[in-house]
Amino acid sequence: MTTPAFIQVDGLEKTFPAPMGQAPVTVFQNLDFEIEKGEFVCLIGHSGCGKSTILNILAGLDAASDGYVFMENKELTGPGLDRGVVFQGHALMPWLTVRENVAFAVKSRFKRHSKDEVNAQVEKYVDMVGLTPAIDKKPHQLSGGMRQRVGIARAFAIEPKMLLMDEPFGALDALTRGVIQDELLAICQATEQTVFMITHDVDEAILLADKILLMTNGPFAEVAECAYNPLKKPRSRQEMHHDGHYYPFRNHLMDFLVNGPGTPYGEKTQPQETVHTEPEPAPGPRQVVNG
Amino acid sequence: MSQSLSLRAGIVSILLLLAFIGAWWGATLPTQVDLGDMDPEYAAMMGLDSVQESDIPTPGDIGSAIWTHLSDPFYVKGSNDMGIGIQLAHSLWRVLAGFALAALVAVPLGFLIGMSPLMHKALDPYIQILKPISPLAWMPLALYIIQDASISSIFVIFICSIWPMMVNTAYGVASVRDDWLAVAKTLEVGPIKKAFKVILPAAAPTILTGMRISMGIAWLVIVAAEMLVGGTGIGYFIWNEWNNLDLANVIFAILLIGVVGMILDMIFGLLGKVVSYKEV
Ligand SMILES: Nc1ncnc2c1ncn2[C@@H]1O[C@H](COP(=O)(O)OP(=O)(O)OP(=O)(O)O)[C@@H](O)[C@H]1O
Ligand SMILES: [Mg+2]
Numbered sequence: 073m074t075t076p077a078f079i080q081v082d083g084l085e086k087t088f089p090a091p092m093g094q095a096p097v098t099v100f101q102n103l104d105f106e107i108e109k110g111e112f113v114c115l116i117g118h119s120g121c122g123k124s125t126i127l128n129i130l131a132g133l134d135a136a137s138d139g140y141v142f143m144e145n146k147e148l149t150g151p152g153l154d155r156g157v158v159f160q161g162h163a164l165m166p167w168l169t170v171r172e173n174v175a176f177a178v179k180s181r182f183k184r185h186s187k188d189e190v191n192a193q194v195e196k197y198v199d200m201v202g203l204t205p206a207i208d209k210k211p212h213q214l215s216g217g218m219r220q221r222v223g224i225a226r227a228f229a230i231e232p233k234m235l236l237m238d239e240p241f242g243a244l245d246a247l248t249r250g251v252i253q254d255e256l257l258a259i260c261q262a263t264e265q266t267v268f269m270i271t272h273d274v275d276e277a278i279l280l281a282d283k284i285l286l287m288t289n290g291p292f293a294e295v296a297e298c299a300y301n302p303l304k305k306p307r308s309r310q311e312m313h314h315d316g317h318y319y320p321f322r323n324h325l326m327d328f329l330v331n332g333p334g335t336p337y338g339e340k341t342q343p344q345e346t347v348h349t350e351p352e353p354a355p356g357p358r359q360v361v362n363g
Numbered sequence: 364m365s366q367s368l369s370l371r372a373g374i375v376s377i378l379l380l381l382a383f384i385g386a387w388w389g390a391t392l393p394t395q396v397d398l399g400d401m402d403p404e405y406a407a408m409m410g411l412d413s414v415q416e417s418d419i420p421t422p423g424d425i426g427s428a429i430w431t432h433l434s435d436p437f438y439v440k441g442s443n444d445m446g447i448g449i450q451l452a453h454s455l456w457r458v459l460a461g462f463a464l465a466a467l468v469a470v471p472l473g474f475l476i477g478m479s480p481l482m483h484k485a486l487d488p489y490i491q492i493l494k495p496i497s498p499l500a501w502m503p504l505a506l507y508i509i510q511d512a513s514i515s516s517i518f519v520i521f522i523c524s525i526w527p528m529m530v531n532t533a534y535g536v537a538s539v540r541d542d543w544l545a546v547a548k549t550l551e552v553g554p555i556k557k558a559f560k561v562i563l564p565a566a567a568p569t570i571l572t573g574m575r576i577s578m579g580i581a582w583l584v585i586v587a588a589e590m591l592v593g594g595t596g597i598g599y600f601i602w603n604e605w606n607n608l609d610l611a612n613v614i615f616a617i618l619l620i621g622v623v624g625m626i627l628d629m630i631f632g633l634l635g636k637v638v639s640y641k642e643v
Contacts, residue, residue: 133545151548163542167564167640176560180550212641219643230550 076145077106078266079130079234084139086125099125100293103139105285107234110264114277116325117287123270124160127238130268131157143234153181156227158237162219164211164226171207174198174226181230197229198222200259217248224256228265237269241276250309253279261306274325278318279307286328296333299324384422391417420611428611429618443603445595447616451623453595457513457588458581461520465577469525470570473532474558477566483533490526498523498584502591512592516585523584524577531573535566567638575631582624597623 084103090096099122107113115123128134130141132151141148164173174194182190198207201221211219220240227235241249257280260267271277277284278301286297302317312318324337394415420428436448476483498519505515539562547557589598597616604612 131545131549133548151551153549153551155549157545157549159542159545161542162643163540163546164643165543165546165561165564166642167567167638177546177550180552210641212643214643 076142078109078111078144079107079268080140080142081105081130082140082142084126084129084141085137086122086129086134087137097291098137099290100287101138103295105295105298107266107268107283109266111282112260112265112267112280113269113283113285114281115268115270115285115287116272116274116277116329117293118289118329119272121287121290121293123287124238127157127236127268127270130234131155131236133157153230154233156230156232156235158220158223158227158235158240160238160240160242162211162223164219164222166211169208169210170198170203170214170222171195173211173222174229177226177230193229197225200228201225201255215248217244217252220244221252221255224252228259228263234266234268237267239270239272242272249273249276254309256280257307274322274329277325278303278322279309279312284325286325286333288333297328297336299337302338388422391419391421393417420614424611425614425618428615432612432615447597447600447619450595450597450600451619453513454585454589454597455623457516457596458520458578458585461517462524462574462578462581464517465521465524466528466574468521469528469573469577470532473529473570473573474536474562476529476533477536478562483537490529494526494530498580499587499591502588506592512594516588516592516596519588520581520585524581527576527580528570528573531576532566532570535569535573536562538569539565564638564640568635568640571631571635571638575628575635578627578631579624582620582627586620 081103085098085101087096087098103126105113115126117123125134129136130148132148132155143154165176168176171191171194174197175190178185178190178193182193185193195204195207198204201224203218203221203225206214206218211222214222220243224237224240227237241252244252253276259265260280267280269280281301282305284299284301285295286299287293288296299321302321303312303315307315321337324334327334394417432447436446436451438446439449472486476486501519501522502515505518506512509515509518543561543565544557547561552561585596586598586601589596590602591598593599593602597620601613601616604610604616
């Protein structure tokens with residue numbers, strides 16, 4: 073037996089109680105997957121299949137109806153500082169400045185830190201997302217992308233064992249999204265952070281993820297496939313489509329989303345060398361499923 | 364542009380005031396009474412004069428009343444003759460005491476109602492019944508139980524200030540955004556810190572609005588309460604001057620009540636600005 077994974081999800085199921093006179097809804101069931109330490113895992117699936125619910129269960133904000141989540145062999149039963157959450161709507165407190173927002177998290181995590189130590193930690197992570205010039209601004213004075221970066225800094229600043237991100241870039245334009253993706257990629261590669269991220273964007277998943285979980289549609293959704301990213305690290309947005317694995321893998325993911333589950337990736341024929349000659353994608357908005 | 368707008372508005376305000384005072388002055392001019400062929404001596408004996416002073420005070424009368432009161436506001440010459448500043452201080456003290464006591468009760472209770480749907484449902488019938496009661500209706504009961512006019516007035520202020528503050532606090536607390544609470548949860552923030560660092564600042568603008576409404580009502584009610592129980596205060600002052608048939612003093616007191624009410628409202632407006640935030 074190999075050593076158990078960092079996160080183990082075992083037979084997870086979520087059923088919402090019946091609204092008056094209707095049958096209860098089982099959103100997903102029989103979920104089994106694992107996340108290794110240092111791994112970047114993306115979850116892709118159509119809207120409403122229960123992705124946010126899964127992330128909330130991992131964060132301890134929601135309870136599963138059945139099944140277990142283990143983290144380092146201990147069952148997860150509630151929220152905790154060992155997991156940092158980047159919320160879909162950034163969830164910054166608008167009455168606090170950037171510095172105070174991040175400090176709120178740092179003080180909760182490092183209760184014995186002195187003022188200077190808190191400040192140093194705050195400034196380090198604000199700098200990491202490139203927001204030092206805006207550190208004393210309130211959220212309403214920032215752009216959408218900057219707010220999302222504060223959310224990321226806040227999650228990183230508590231130095232969690234795992235980062236949970238629910239469509240962190242969903243509300244951003246393609247250009248800003250790309251810039252922040254690059255930043256996130258660099259930070260995660262430098263810190264070997266374990267990440268679980270929900271996305272609608274296939275290219276985002278290919279760029280960032282080591283492993284992509286593909287979910288079928290709800291109700292009774294399941295993780296139908298766990299695809300390992302064949303593109304070698306380090307990946308970059310500019311170079312990634314020159315990789316021979318890029319198009320076959322991307323097509324595979326798109327097929328899954330459009331046509332439903334098929335043969336798992338890798339069990340098909342390996343990509344041919346000729347794929348290098350495929351034309352560059354037309355410039356324009358990236359493919360977003362159900363975005 | 365906006366500067367010139369407020370300038371023009373100011374000019375219009377002043378013109379309106381001048382027009383009003385002018386009309387007032389015109390309406391209260393002494394009237395020439397036609398005494399016909401009455402013997403002037405007989406007329407004087409009957410208290411009639413060819414020049415009849417108006418019953419209603421003129422702008423000049425009000426001006427001199429203002430001057431008299433403001434030039435010596437703090438004298439005390441006996442229980443029925445005190446400077447306007449002293450009377451005002453009595454009223455303000457009652458309002459502030461009743462308001463502060465109400466805040467001490469309403470804000471924590473509002474927190475409880477806002478956080479607990481059970482308490483919300485359990486207390487709602489009482490609040491709904493108590494809220495529409497005119498605060499002055501409590502006065503006889505208060506006087507009987509407390510046996511002190513001044514404290515009874517404070518109680519009446521307490522009871523009328525409590526509802527807007529409580530209802531607004533409960534509403535503000537209940538509508539704190541879920542994602543801020545989720546942030547607090549994931550950071551394992553304790554209940555006390557959550558209440559003071561997340562819920563209170565999030566609900567503060569709504570709470571302050573409730574306080575502003577309460578203060579407005581309290582200032583309305585204190586005048587009536589003091590008219591009722593007498594003794595001291597700006598309300599009693601008005602009633603007393605009415606009994607003296609000194610309408611100039613009554614009008615002066617009315618103006619003063621308006622000015623003080625406006626200042627109280629402005630203070631709460633400023634406090635509200637301090638705690639407000641722009642949602643994003
Ligand atoms: N409190 C609830 N009561 C009943 N049903 C719920 C509740 N919360 C969520 N659901 C249902 O659970 C399903 C999954 O919701 P969830 O938010 O996890 O979807 P999602 O995959 O994150 O979708 P999206 O991609 O649009 O964010 C939805 O069909 C939703 O209708
Ligand atoms: Mg979602």
